[in-house]
Amino acid sequence: xxxxxxxxxxxxxxxxxxxxxxxxxxxxxxxxxxxxxxxxxxxxxxxxxxxxxxxxxxxxxxxxxxxxxxxxxxxxxxxxxxxxxxxxxxxxxxxxxxxxxxxxxxxxxxxxxxxxxxxxxxxxxxxxxxxxxxxxxxxxxxxxxxxxxxxxxxxxxxxxxxxxxxxxxxxxxxxxxxxxxxxxxxxxxxxxxxxxxxxxxxxxxxxxxxxxxxxxxxxxxxxxxxxxxxxxxxxxxxxxxxxxxxxxxxxxxxxxxxxxxxxxxxxxxxxxxxxxxxxxxxxxxxx
Amino acid sequence: xxxxxxxxxxxxxxxxxxxxxxxxxxxxxxxxxxxxxxxxxxxxxxxxxxxxxxxxxxxxxxxxxxxxxxxxxxxxxxxxxxxxxxxxxxxxxxxxxxxxxxxxxxxxxxxxxxxxxxxxxxxxxxxxxxxxxxxxxxxxxxxxxxxxxxxxxxxxxxxxxxxxxxxxxxxxxxxxxxxxxxxxxxxxxxxxxxxxxxxxxxxxxxxxxxxxxxxxxxxxxxxxxxxxxxxxxxxxxxxxxxxxxxxxxxxxxxxxxxxxxxxxxxxxxxxxxxxxxxxxxxxxxxxxxxxxxxxxxxxxxxxxxxxxxxxxxxxxxxxxxxxxxxxxxxxxxxxxxxxxxxxxxxxxxxxxxxxxxxxxxxxxxxxxxxxxxxxxxxxxxx
Numbered sequence: 001x002x003x004x005x006x007x008x009x010x011x012x013x014x015x016x017x018x019x020x021x022x023x024x025x026x027x028x029x030x031x032x033x034x035x036x037x038x039x040x041x042x043x044x045x046x047x048x049x050x051x052x053x054x055x056x057x058x059x060x061x062x063x064x065x066x067x068x069x070x071x072x073x074x075x076x077x078x079x080x081x082x083x084x085x086x087x088x089x090x091x092x093x094x095x096x097x098x099x100x101x102x103x104x105x106x107x108x109x110x111x112x113x114x115x116x117x118x119x120x121x122x123x124x125x126x127x128x129x130x131x132x133x134x135x136x137x138x139x140x141x142x143x144x145x146x147x148x149x150x151x152x153x154x155x156x157x158x159x160x161x162x163x164x165x166x167x168x169x170x171x172x173x174x175x176x177x178x179x180x181x182x183x184x185x186x187x188x189x190x191x192x193x194x195x196x197x198x199x200x201x202x203x204x205x206x207x208x209x210x211x212x213x214x215x216x217x218x219x220x221x222x223x224x225x226x227x228x229x230x231x232x233x234x235x236x237x238x239x240x241x242x243x244x245x246x247x248x249x250x251x252x253x254x255x256x257x258x259x260x261x262x263x264x265x266x267x268x269x270x271x272x273x274x275x276x277x278x279x280x281x282x283x284x285x286x287x
Numbered sequence: 288x289x290x291x292x293x294x295x296x297x298x299x300x301x302x303x304x305x306x307x308x309x310x311x312x313x314x315x316x317x318x319x320x321x322x323x324x325x326x327x328x329x330x331x332x333x334x335x336x337x338x339x340x341x342x343x344x345x346x347x348x349x350x351x352x353x354x355x356x357x358x359x360x361x362x363x364x365x366x367x368x369x370x371x372x373x374x375x376x377x378x379x380x381x382x383x384x385x386x387x388x389x390x391x392x393x394x395x396x397x398x399x400x401x402x403x404x405x406x407x408x409x410x411x412x413x414x415x416x417x418x419x420x421x422x423x424x425x426x427x428x429x430x431x432x433x434x435x436x437x438x439x440x441x442x443x444x445x446x447x448x449x450x451x452x453x454x455x456x457x458x459x460x461x462x463x464x465x466x467x468x469x470x471x472x473x474x475x476x477x478x479x480x481x482x483x484x485x486x487x488x489x490x491x492x493x494x495x496x497x498x499x500x501x502x503x504x505x506x507x508x509x510x511x512x513x514x515x516x517x518x519x520x521x522x523x524x525x526x527x528x529x530x531x532x533x534x535x536x537x538x539x540x541x542x543x544x545x546x547x548x549x550x551x552x553x554x555x556x557x558x559x560x561x562x563x564x565x566x567x568x569x570x571x572x573x574x575x576x577x578x579x580x581x582x583x584x585x586x587x588x589x590x591x592x593x594x595x596x597x598x599x600x601x602x603x604x605x606x607x608x609x610x611x612x613x614x615x616x617x618x619x620x621x622x623x624x625x626x627x628x629x630x631x632x633x634x635x636x637x638x639x640x641x642x643x644x645x646x647x648x649x650x651x652x653x654x655x656x657x658x659x660x661x662x663x664x665x666x667x668x669x
Contacts, residue, residue: 180367180369180371183338183365184365184371186338186358186359187336187358187364187365188364188384188385188388189385189389190384190388191388198373198375198384199373201375202373202375
């Protein structure tokens with residue numbers, strides 16, 4: 001005879017409630033909004049997929065989506081290799097370990113808007129240290145008027161802020177490699193490249209997966225830094241997806257369109273993350 | 288080639304890891320380094336490999352001083368206790384890696400990898416990845432990688448410890464065959480005396496960073512130079528018993544026995560006796576009479592003096608067809624290794640005996656004076 005005991009449901013219940021309130025209900029609200037045209041809480045019309053069609057055809061949004069992908073690609077292309085190099089050059093024992101760990105952890109503790117403000121000031125050509133230096137070195141630099149300079153400033157900001165996350169993750173991966181592996185490689189007369197390629201990189205693969213996904217998602221949702229620096233300008237040069245969305249939802253109070261837009265946004269992140277994950281773990285399954 | 292350590296000393300953080308090691312390894316020899324954990328086996332191997340530099344002393348290859356030469360310039364391979372392989376390379380590429388680093392021609396690489404893999408019985412696994420292999424196969428791959436490049440010295444750092452019993456026996460047996468026809472110097476570190484004896488060759492006993500004895504394996508086993516060497520080379524370790532000679536009597540514990548003929552040359556004084564656990568026998572109750580309080584002697588059929596003493600059972604460990612009997616005699620604790628299964632109760636009184644000619648005699652400083660005259664019954668039983 002089977003003993004039926006349903007008390008286990010009580011144990012799962014808190015998770016259900018938590019997930020429902022934190023994810024499912026808000027998400028369904030957004031889904032609900034995205035198929036309606038809302039003027040005020042009592043005046044709303046069902047419009048079906050109209051918002052979706054409109055958004056996918058909107059050139060302003062396509063531009064900011066492209067800009068966003070370009071930006072995330074740049075962030076990954078700089079931060080991941082740089083993080084690996086930093087992790088590889090960190091000391092493995094002695095006093096240097098805590099010192100370098102603390103130095104690396106410091107930028108991570110700074111809030112986004114503070115990072116934006118710091119670079120906004122430091123990059124000014126009149127009173128900012130870097131801006132002044134660069135201009136006096138003969139390079140014309142002004143993030144407020146030149147879109148390229150604004151872009152570079154936002155990128156540098158992100159690299160300054162988040163490379164240490166990648167470096168710390170990689171460092172923890174490197175530390176998990178026993179010394180005998182390096183010793184064996186020395187005895188085999190393996191080159192430094194071979195040690196990296198065949199010993200360190202395979203061990204780093206899992207932490208790199210996490211680092212790439214975290215940095216992708218985070219950079220894809222960037223909002224505060226360009227907002228603080230130039231408010232998305234000059235023009236729309238640094239207006240990324242989340243800022244476009246915020247303008248739409250709060251600036252124009254276009255709730256239906258913003259809801260449809262955020263769902264598309266969400267699906268893009270989900271899709272890209274899934275592709276990353278499958279691509280990076282695929283080779284393991286082949287074995 | 289030959290490898291020679293000449294007064295090699297290594298100190299780190301004020302602690303001496305290797306103290307004045309002098310050792311000569313002949314070409315084509317199989318050398319076992321036997322010592323407890325932390326005795327310095329791995330450190331000594333690292334010095335041989337050139338991974339560490341000694342503070343004092345020289346390392347000579349064919350008489351040439353290579354002390355300062357880094358590991359990359361020496362032709363050495365090493366097999367570890369852990370199974371060290373490149374995780375993203377197939378077995379073939381793993382074995383081939385040292386050859387490729389040395390820029391050996393492609394066809395030569397294939398030939399040598401296949402030959403070595405066949406020798407180790409992994410030629411059917413060449414396109415697999417290490418994580419798809421069993422522990423034994425992974426270690427065979429690591430060994431093949433060490434063997435493939437024809438190193439001058441191959442160092443084995445307890446390579447069989449992480450394998451199960453059956454595989455160990457099989458691999459150990461193969462290792463002797465692999466090295467029988469080579470000119471490579473093999474150095475094999477182990478904590479197990481039985482392994483040292485089974486592998487044969489020479490044994491070097493390492494104790495607290497010092498080489499205490501070196502010689503052919505069974506010679507070292509039969510005549511350990513001192514008490515430490517005797518304790519080290521035997522599992523369970525040899526039992527040590529204090530003995531005092533006074534005229535024609537030998538006092539052991541509270542008992543006394545006449546001086547056996549083999550000990551006649553010893554002057555009066557204090558000695559210690561080494562008793563191999565498998566030389567201790569339990570005397571059947573009928574023959575022993577009632578167990579007395581004191582130890583004494585008997586004379587066996589060949590007219591030899593036998594030390595006979597009462598003892599109490601502390602623990603009887605039965606393993607398969609053998610019994611390891613921990614016994615107490617006065618304040619002395621001893622271990623006896625008996626054939627067969629003996630189910631004995633704790634605190635049961637027994638009479639034990641050992642023929643005096645089977646005993647090692649050490650002087651007061653612990654150096655060997657007399658070793659058993661008769662050959663040891665069997666070397667496999669350590």
